[in-house]
Amino acid sequence: MNKKSIVYLLVFALVAVACATEAAEEEVTVEDEHDHESTLEQVQERGFLKCGVSGSAVAFSETQADGSVTGIDADYCYAVAAAIFGDYSKVEFTALTAAERFTALSAGEVDLLVRNTTWTQSRDTELGNDFGPTTYYDGQQLMGRNSDGLSASSTLKDIDGLRVCTNAGTTTEKNITEGARLAGAAIELVTVEAFPEAMEKFKAGECDLVTTDGSGLVGNRAKEGALNDWAIFPASPISKEPLGPVYRSNDSQWADIVNWTVYATFIADEYGVGRANVDSFDYDANPEMGRLMGKNDGELQTVMGLSADAFYNVIKQVGNYDEIYSKNLNPVGLYREGSANAPWTEGGLIYAPPAR
Ligand SMILES: N[C@@H](CCC(=O)N[C@@H](CS)C(=O)NCC(=O)O)C(=O)O
Numbered sequence: 157m158n159k160k161s162i163v164y165l166l167v168f169a170l171v172a173v174a175c176a177t178e179a180a181e182e183e184v185t186v187e188d189e190h191d192h193e194s195t196l197e198q199v200q201e202r203g204f205l206k207c208g209v210s211g212s213a214v215a216f217s218e219t220q221a222d223g224s225v226t227g228i229d230a231d232y233c234y235a236v237a238a239a240i241f242g243d244y245s246k247v248e249f250t251a252l253t254a255a256e257r258f259t260a261l262s263a264g265e266v267d268l269l270v271r272n273t274t275w276t277q278s279r280d281t282e283l284g285n286d287f288g289p290t291t292y293y294d295g296q297q298l299m300g301r302n303s304d305g306l307s308a309s310s311t312l313k314d315i316d317g318l319r320v321c322t323n324a325g326t327t328t329e330k331n332i333t334e335g336a337r338l339a340g341a342a343i344e345l346v347t348v349e350a351f352p353e354a355m356e357k358f359k360a361g362e363c364d365l366v367t368t369d370g371s372g373l374v375g376n377r378a379k380e381g382a383l384n385d386w387a388i389f390p391a392s393p394i395s396k397e398p399l400g401p402v403y404r405s406n407d408s409q410w411a412d413i414v415n416w417t418v419y420a421t422f423i424a425d426e427y428g429v430g431r432a433n434v435d436s437f438d439y440d441a442n443p444e445m446g447r448l449m450g451k452n453d454g455e456l457q458t459v460m461g462l463s464a465d466a467f468y469n470v471i472k473q474v475g476n477y478d479e480i481y482s483k484n485l486n487p488v489g490l491y492r493e494g495s496a497n498a499p500w501t502e503g504g505l506i507y508a509p510p511a512r
Contacts, residue, residue, distance in 0.1 A: 195403070195410040196240070196461050199267055204246040207233035208266035211251030212352050214375030215488045216272050216292075216399075225249045228484040229270040232291055232401055232418065235474045236268060239417045239466040244473040253350050255325030258283050261404060268414060269402040272369060274327045279402075286411055288401035289418045291477075292485075293496035293505055294369040295393025296331050299377065299386050304364060310389040312339035319344045321354035321363035328368050331395040355380075369397045371490060378488040412460050419508035420448055420467035424476035426499060426508070431479060434471045448511040456511070477506060 199205055209217035209229050217229040225233075230249070238244040252260050252271060261269045262284050273279075274294075275287040298315065300306035306314065312335050320336075322328045324347040336343045346363055348354050355376055357363045366373070373388050380386075401414050424430065427445050429437050439446035446452030449471070450464030457466045474480065481492055498504025 195267055195407050196413060199240060203241075204248050205233065205237045205240065205268065206248050206250065206266045207236070208250050208252045208257055208260055208269040208271055209233065210254075210271045210350075211249070212350060213272050213372060214379050215371065215484050215490070216375075217249075217270070219249070219251060226484070228292060228480055229272065229399075231474055231480045231484065232270045233268065235421060235470045235480075236401075236414055236417050238469040238473045239413060239420075239462055242463065242465070242469045244469075253325065254323050255349070257325075258285060258402075261285065261402060264404075267403070267410075270400075272372065272399050273402050274369075274397040274399060275402075276327060284405050285402050286405045286407075288403065288411070288414045289422070289508070290398040290400040290505070291418060292371065292399045292481075294371050294397035294399050296328055296367060296395040296397055297370040297373055297388050297390065297393050298332075298365050298367040299358070299373040299388050300365045302385055302387050306365075306387045306389065308387050308389050308391060310387065312336060312341055312390065312394065314341075314389075315339075315343055315365060316341040317343075318364040319346055319362070320365045320367055321346045321348065321357045322367050323348055323351045323354055326368070327395065327397060332367050335394045351376075369399070371485070374490055375488045383489075409461055413462065416457075416460065417467065417470055419511070420470055421475070421477040421480060422506055422508035423448055423511055424467075424471045425478045425506070426501070429471060430476045431472060434468065444511050454512075 209225060211217055211219040211225065213227065215227055217225055217227040219225050233247050233249065234244040237246045250260065250266055257269055257271050257273065260266055275290065279285055280287055315336060320332060320343050322332065329345065329347055333345060346357065351368055351372060354363065354366045358366045370388065370393055377383060377386050403410055403414055427442060429445055437445065439449065439451040443452055447454045447456065449468040450457055455464045457464050481497065492498045496505045498506065500507035
């Protein structure tokens with residue numbers, strides 16, 4: 157190696173070291189910024205909650221003409237805002253496709269994701285997410301035309317040779333691929349970005365079937381007034397789809413806030429406390445509700461960084477679980493009775509730990 161090469165090498169090495177140091181410093185600075193502020197602090201400083209939803213999921217999150225968002229998922233965004241700010245309206249909604257949602261959450265574009273999202277092992281363990289309590293127990297089904305010979309008693313064996321449409325980035329596409337293979341049915345799977353496009357293709361006859369969470373099929377069939385023309389099957393869904401809120405891993409305080417907001421709606425439902433009687437309820441006769449609403453001694457909301465009346469605001473402004481469910485899901489024909497979404501006291505799975 158000649159002298160000139162040695163000098164070049166030295167200069168290159170120095171630059172490399174300098175760059176590495178700068179990069180390391182930069183990384184530390186960025187990390188520090190995030191480390192110092194919990195999600196709750198960021199949300200409080202900003203003054204509103206950033207909530208990721210679908211925006212086009214019937215009865216779950218639908219963006220209205222005036223920009224507001226309605227649905228059971230939207231209501232859980234409003235509930236968390238009511239708990240934090242005492243004002244349910246302090247929410248900014250971001251419409252996310254199924255494929256975009258987890259990247260948006262991990263990049264910090266939203267604080268909370270409530271987008272008909274199924275709790276699965278890989279999403280929980282590989283993707284840096286944690287899941288809150290399930291707010292709607294769902295299961296995947298298919299929808300086809302009665303005129304094609306399909307009915308509520310059709311099975312996966314009956315879909316052999318058919319074109320099936322759904323949206324990408326979902327449990328749906330994986331379940332149907334696996335389910336059809338196991339049933340020995342050869343299908344052509346067509347995936348689109350957002351489920352409304354799958355519905356358009358179905359209506360245009362470009363797909364024989366659409367598939368997604370049963371609630372989505374019931375909702376879309378009701379919206380199209382096609383109760384007598386389209387069949388939803390199989391009677392027992394092909395998967396379990398527990399839907400609920402999702403947040404970034406390793407933020408225990410934020411997890412507590414989201415989880416207990418949901419639990420507060422379950423507990424209030426259990427004791428029959430809702431928007432109409434939250435002010436007149438006898439809290440001395442029910443100390444657990446008293447603690448949860450911040451009316452009695454022993455409240456725990458302040459331990460979580462919220463005001464004592466945080467969950468009172470949730471029930472007063474948004475409602476208990478039954479109110480939220482009924483308002484959004486009954487109009488499309490989804491009822492709690494006899495389903496997994498019934499209260500645990502009536503054979504369902506809606507159950508919260510005690511507020512003590
Ligand atoms: N629960 C499934 C499916 C979620 C999903 O994308 N559902 C559809 C049907 S309700 C939907 O959100 N459609 C509205 C949209 O694509 O914006 C998952 O988490 O992967």
